Amino acid sequence: MVHIPVIENPPGFTSWPFGAGRFKMNRHGQRCPGSVALVFFCFRRRQNHFVAGKSRYAKDGTSDSPIRKVTNMSSTFAAAQVQEESLGTSILEASIQQKVAATIDDLIAQLPVPEQLTSEQRRGIIARYAAVLEGNFIYWMTATFLAVKSQEAHPILLENLYEECRDSHPAMMRRFAIAAHAFPTDTDALAVDKNLTAMRLFLGKLEGVPSLLSMAFFEGWIQRFMAPLAKLAALQGSTEMEYTDVHGVCDVRHSQELFRGVFLEMERYPVAEGTDMFVGVNLLSTLIQNIVQC
């Protein structure tokens, strides 16, 4: 298993927030400068009691008043509280991305050196990768689309699926594997069957935030894996690099967009207390290790 670092609670909080707030977004889906967000369902040190509240944004997000309805609280204190809560949400988002980045770094650091592998070992990595990716990526992204409830996150997933289908990434993947003489055999497919099935069953639970987070992680890892994968293929005598060229570039944006989707979904549909948001990330990490281990 990949070691995922424990991250300390954000400053001012005695626990991780269970919900997230709402940022005002422009029509491009970017956060408006100066907009604030609320974190709710969290333990706050200063008040030492459980705070549960919701912002008073209008449904269409056009309200300019991010101050939530409070009683017996001065406007000065309320404004300060909003600033503190905004900071808490930013820290939460940054911590999630930091944790995912650390997991990707760990996986990349564990990769074998292509030049030190035998030809059969190199073929096996490419074949297991193709066995997982060709038939599952669009399926997993579709399952994530079905799991996500917020209308704001749906276009992000649709754009990703649109690109996958329009440019036929499965065909691109197959061309890459065949050119490297690494088209998956039944042995290759069965070598990843157990961990692949675990990932399929997880996505079948249709949990929005954990599913989105796992896809954001996967896109991030794929982008980092493209250079080593291209090296493996080149050492196998291939010059067919469209798959690695395309995914070494576009998956940076895909990952960033999916992270935006994670936070949009968290805002609208906060995860229940006790939910492990990283369960899909951990399952994918295990599957990735299964692919790259010789």
Ligand SMILES: [Fe+2]
């Ligand atoms: Fe793709």
